[in-house]
Amino acid sequence: MTTAAAPDGHARGAALAEAALAGDRRALARLLTAVESRTPTAESAIRILHPRAGGAHVIGITGAPGSGKSTLVNALLRELRARGRSVAVIAVDPSSPITGGAILGDRVRMQEHATDDGVFIRSMAARGHAGGLAATTDAAVAVLDAAGFDVVIVETVGTGQSEVEVVATTDTTVVLEAPGMGDEIQAIKAGIMEVADLFVINKADRDGADQVERELEGMKSLAMARDWDPPVLRTVAQQGAGVAELLAQVREHGHWLRGHGGLARKARERARLRFESLLAEASVRRAKALAGPARLEAALQGIADRTLDPYTAVDEILSQA
Amino acid sequence: MGPMSDRPIKVLIAKPGLDGHDRGAKVLARGLRDEGFEVVYTGLRQTPDMIVTAALQEDVDTVGLSILSGAHMTLLPRICELLRERGLGDVLVTAGGIIPDEDVPRLRDAGVAAVFGPGTTIGEVAAFLRENVRPRDAA
Secondary structure (H helix, E strand, O other): OOHHHOHHHHHHHHHHHHHHHOOOHHHHHHHHHHHHOOOHHHHHHHHHHHHHOOOOEEEEEEEOOOOOHHHHHHHHHHHHHHOOOOEEEEEEEOOOOOOOOEEEOHHHHHHHHOOOOOEEEEEEEOOOOOOOOOOOHHHHHHHHHHOOOOEEEEEOOOOOOOHHHHHHHOOEEEEEEOOOOOOHHHHOOOHHHHHOOEEEEOOOOOOOHHHHHHHHHHHHHHOOOOOOOOOEEEOEHHHOEOHHHHHHHHHHHHHHHHHOOHHHHHHHHHHHHHHHHHHHHHHHHHHHHHHHHHHHHHHHHHHHHOOOOHHHHHHHHHHHO | OOHHHHOOOEEEEEOEOOOOOOHHHHHHHHHHHHOOOEEEEOOOOEOHHHHHHHHHHHOOOEEEEEEOOOOHHHHHHHHHHHHHHOOOOOOEEEEEEOOOHHHHHHHHHHOOOEEEOOOOOHHHHHHHHHHHOOOOOOO
16 A cells, blocks of 8 residues: 555654654654554654654663563663653564564563653564564654653563664664573674673673673674774672663763764664665565556466566566566 | 554553462463464553553553452552543453452443453453454554
8 A cells, every 4th residue: 555545644643743742652652553563654753753863872782581681671771760861661572473462571670660751661572573673663763762762772582693683773782691591602693792882791690600701701802803892791680780880881882982973873874774674665565566466476476387487577577667 | 455454452461459469460461462462561569550651651452450459449440540531541441350240330330341250261352352442543
């Protein structure tokens, strides 16, 4: 369906965007639903909100299941609120590939902030998107950023290998480890060393924290040299220990990004990913619409019957379009 | 066909009041997940304000309240009232747990659409929610 066919959605999107900018939390929540469902409402809202975003510090929290991501987010909320900063949280959980259902349980550990006006927590199901985030998480971040939150925290699905996408979506990526989780670190792809801005050893009061730190430092020494040397910190998020230091390092990283053109670089990378994925989607939609169902079906059947090769089929569809 | 038509129903499962048993709520959360719902779970001992704020921020279609403490006649109407106050009067509210039959009419008057007693199957709850969740703006 083309977006032009839903003028009501566009009017509603503009109204929701204006209300969200004015501080209406219910409008903000409804807008996030539209963003998750990729409706025309969301499109027209983002047309208004995109120029208004860019002011928030966006922090990504990623790590294996059980490393304590939600508990750390809760502890960060406490520290940030003590400093008077408003915070939005997006917590992503996996969807069942069979039913499409999901249990979104990250709020359980953040409920002490449930009724604080300076905190807005939103759970998102990944809805089949791989990589630790939902396909629409970056758009949701932009909406919360534009709505005026000082900090936006994105908590990924606990896959332990979601680093690439969270890096593109956030300014500062925190990779969480915890002792006693087996050979976790060896299992982590080398890629994580290139992308983590901060390493945190959570549950650092447990046996094995020293070993985790040695392994992280060892892997760091093997990684490509970077302008920013990611520090290895320790927290016991449950008790809030080490969280102020973590926040200080997050701020430090923010300063560093600003001083080294990093924010502009991040913004450009985010823009590229966003633009290219939208362009790809829109191009496919347009090519299919121009070709029409009969030609698409003929091409499909031809490839299946091996009377047509897939490259020629695509060339033919595109040249007709 | 718009993507909205495929949007899973989003449900908040909440435990108001002071009882410390959430096994039933968790079984329901998992069951509804398996029925294709997106289930937000907020844990034990939630105040009406916490529940309503979560419903608002999560923009859920429906709230399921599990209560065993006996305080349902004060807590459930209070939650319905708060939902209406915060502009969430279109959110479907259901309840389950230990609720005597004679209390059900007054709860319905207060805005609880259905009360599921012990022995209700997940399939029955899912079917009720699918039939009664109000269709949201399709754009």
